[in-house]
Amino acid sequence: MAQRVHPIPSSAALATFRHLGDPVIESSAHDAPIAVTPSGPPAAGHTPPPLSPPRIALLGNPNTGKTTLFNRLSGLRHKTSNFPGTTLEARLGRVKLADAAAATDPAGPPAHGHVADLIDLPGIYSLDLDQPEAILCRDVLAGRARVGGGAGGGRAAPPEAVLIVVDATNLGRNLVLVGECLREGLPTVVALNMIDLARRARAEPDARALAESLGCPVVPCGARSGEGLDALRHALADLPARTEPRRTIPDLRAWAFEAASRAVAGRPPTTTTAGRTFTDRVDHVVTHPLMGAVVFALVMGGLFFTLFKLARYPMDAIDGLFAGNPGWAAAWQPDWLAHALGAGLTGLTRQLLPAGLLADFVADGVIAGVGATVIFLPQICLLFFLISLLEDTGYLARGAFVMDRLLRPFGLPGHAFVPLLSSHACALPGIISARGVPDARERLTTILVAPFTTCSARIPVYVMLITLLFGHRPTLAALAFVGCYALGILAAVGSAALARGTILRGRSRPMALELPTYKIPSLRTALLTTWDRALVFLRSAGTNILAICIVLWWLGSFPHVAPPARADQLRADAQALVERSAVAESPDAVSDAYTLAQAMNAEADHVERAHAKSSSFLGMMGRAAQPVFAPLGYDWQLTIGVLSSFAAREVFVSTMSIVFAGEEDSSRDGVFQKISAATRDDGTTPVFTPAVCWSLLIYYILAMQCLPTLAVTAREAGGIRWALLQLAWMSLVAYAAAFVAYRLALALGA
Amino acid sequence: MRVPIEDWQFWTTTLAAILAAAYVARGLLPGGILGGRANQTRATLTVEGKKPGRPLAR
Known part of the structure; x- marks a missing residue:
């Protein structure tokens, strides 16, 4: 049963309570009486209600469920996972405290003193570490940090208290951080999270004994199940006062393990419980040098097979929505709906709007442009859904451990596995998740090479070119597809090795990653993660990509x-x-x-359309830049495609469909046929010869061609120079490799 | 070769294209020009307006 436990405010214990973290506390706390008070009045010495809501910093070791607790208390839904280091930045959420409902007018805003602002911080093992996460936490606690936006309005002030989330199944290590906060004199409440797991493992700590040892409130809870949250709200409503830091605990580690031992005294140690044994047995296989690699390959293979197998159906449906009904959809639709959607939203727009520039603009600039991008939404959603499920099981941390052996020779740590895996959906979250790489040089290397991996935006280009190359040979097409992924990974690790041997030379930091316990994945968490990613993608399609399509349409339509x-x-x-x-x-x-x-x-x-396109502003630009790409085999039409997709590579396919297929074409097969039959200005030489297709394929595997990625690189790497270096290196590699591929293909008679 | 300046639809689409181009450029330019990204308020942690990255001064 969830309960809040803290020392009674007797004269001795009251002094303890006022001076949490003071030497007096620890020496006197052992004999302080204990009371269980689910909702008691504030004791003397407690902080009076401030003018603005109190701020509570949420601290804890990585993967102890801080963000899950934060989401539960604040009603927000930030990303959570069963992988250490998921939270990479501070976030603010308002929490309703225990007596808010009774004291607040339901019609009015909640009174201060009944709500608090909770600051979710990245997980750290110690405040003293020289890592970005620890520096963030120190700055927040010292009042030097400002959380912009959100409920807090960007105020920079020390938090009134600290809520430390500790893993009830691993007390000894978690209490080191608690000791550090107590040593600094910070008013502290301890949330004894995952109490349900500890109970199941028959290793439930005694919250009373722990509160007595620590001299601060200890609330057993389960953030996932919601157990103990009411008691926690009571504890937060009754915050202890801030004290002056006046002492240091001489040996923090010994102190922490002593406190943990007292709390679990008489209970079997966690390392011999059935749960641990099961984890150990599974880990023996999945982290084995050989078997681990096999399991890893099977898991990743299954992930990508599922991705491509299942995403095809919703992709067809979205394609039908924008461009016209696929046959299978029309078969079950009523006649009126099949008629209305027969030519998709593009055709519907042309029916509704009178013929003219505006109808062309909406149909070809807006709907067709956005539709060509939104079609990849199912793949992105499915990938993040599957990754989230994997994270939640706890396997992803083992995968990182296995990958550490493979990546280490290239100067990358196992931590880089998650950013590189995420980059297979989109480089943006991949680069952001590189914050979890502890070493600065390794982090920068990961950021620089992550865009080499095949993101979802490349897939339409691959599909188009591989279909042109191996349209009727599915086995060869599948091999070519795998080859595209492999080449991207090889380019990434090769570039990493080069960077680590030159501009980012330095000793590699040994990988230390806590392997979380195995859990049944949370469907809710996976769905929320997927939803968030889908929104990010749709926002991008509805803003940046839409804007690019509009500009391209205008440049291609005039004069x-x-x-x-x-x-x-x-x-x-x-x-x-x-x-x-x-x-x-x-x-x-x-x-x-x-x-x-x-x-x-x-x-x-x-x-007439081809002539108009050739004479348009876009055509002029293509002709002007064509000499640069001539060595790769591209004519002015392909040069337009490469230039227009500089900002977003997926634009290449829609540009090609506009340049070659003409506006009235709405079926994808028709577009492919016209693209494959497209000719150069002489009217006879095909544009897409096999040599040109290979050259384009290699170019798009390796080229940057993504403006948002450059912006994120500049932000995450700490300067635009890194983004420019990334752009220059990837462009150089792509150009050189495409040139070699083109010449080689010509030499082989392709 | 001509631009249909007599057609109001041309001006409507041109205005949309200019706005779209400004939006794209906004992400590339430094803060202050076209309201570039550097001026956006994000719910991330800053210390005196800068990302934390220095050791704690005790």
Whole structure:
């Protein structure tokens, strides 16, 4: 049963309570009486209600459930996982304290004193470490930090108290941090989290004994199950006062293990419980040098197989929504819906808006542009859902451990595994999660090489080019797809080795990663993570990518030019054919003439559009930049595609579909057919020869082509120079490799 | 070669393109120009306006 435990405010214990962390406390706390008070009045010496809500810093070792508790108390839903170091920045949330409901007018805002601002901080093992997370925590506790935005409004002040979350199954190590806070004289409340796991392992600590040892309130709770949260709200409503730091605990580690021993006295030690034995047995396999690598390959293979197998169906559905119904969807839809969605949102827009520039703008600039990106939403959602489930089981930390052996020769630590894995969905979260890499040089290396891994935005380009290369040979197409991923990883680790041997030279820090206990993954956490990622992606598609598509549409639509002579000739011939057929007597001859005239008019439209595109501002830019890409085999049309996708590589496919397929095409097969049949200005040489396809494929595997990634690199690496270095290196590697691939393919007769 | 300046739809789409270009440029330019990203308030931790990164002065 959840309960709040703290020393009774007797004269001796009251002094203890006023001077938490003082030498007097520890020596007197052993004989202080204990009271269990689920909701008692504030004792003398407690902090009076301040003018603004009190601030409570949430501290604890990594992976003790701080963010889960933070989410539970504040009603927010920040990312949580069963992986150490998930929280990488401080966050603020307002917490309703125990008596808020009774004391507050429901119609009005909650009175100060009944709410508190909780600051969720990254997990740390000690305040004294020289790591970014520890520095953040020290700055928050010293009042030098400001949490911008949110409920706190960016106020910089020391927190009124500290709520330390400790893992009830691993008290000895967790109490070191508690001791440090007590030593600094910080008013401290201890949340004894994962009490349900400790109970199940028959190793539940005695909260009373622990409170007595520590001299501060100790609340057993389970952040996942919600157990003990009411008691915790009571404890936070009744905060102890701040004291002057006046003493140091001489041997913090010995003190912590002594306190832990007293709390679990008489109970079997956790290392011999059934749960630990099971964990040890599983770990023996999954962290084994050989078997661990096999398990890792199987898990990752299963993850990507599931990803590509399952994501195809919702992707088809989204494609149908924007571009037109796929056959399987039309089969079960009522006629009216199939008719309305027959040409997708693009066609619907053209039906609703009168023909003109505005209709073209909405249909081709906005809907088609965003649709070409949103189609990849299912893959991104599924990848993050699966990664979240893996994290929650506790396996991902083992995966990082296994990867440490493989990455270490390239100068990367096992910590880099999670950023590199995340980058396979999108480089942005991957680079941000590199904050979990403790060593500064290794962190910077991880940031610089993470964009080499194949992100979701590359997939449409791969699909297009591999389909053009191996359209009717699925086995070769699958191998080429795997090869794209492999080349990206090789480029990443190779570049890492080069960076670590030159500009980021330095000794590697040994990897120390706490392996969390295995848990059944939380579906709720996985779904919330997926939802958050989907929102981020949709926000990007609805802002940056939409803006780029609009600009591209405008540049590709103006200035207007007169139709070329060939288009005029085709239309005139078609008209003459129709007129001649009017005097024909055979109905079959009339029908044939009309069919042929239609085809000639369509060809005339195509020729006119191609001419207009070539003469547009975008076409001019493509022609101007074409000499740079000529050695790679690209003509001006492909150069437009490469330039337009500089900001976001997935734009390449939509640009190609606009340049080659024409606006009226809505089916994907039609687009592929027209792209594969596209010719250069001479009208006979194909644009997409096998050599050009290989060159483009290699280029897109290795090139940066992502503006948001550069911005995030500049922010995370601490300067734009790193982003420019990343851009220059990736562009150089991509250009050189594409050149070699093109020449090699030509030499082999491709 | 001409630009349809007599068509109000041209001006509407041009305005949208200018706004879109400004939005894209906003992410690239330093703070203060077009309200660049550096001026955005984010719910992240700063110390006197800068990211923490120095040892604690005790």
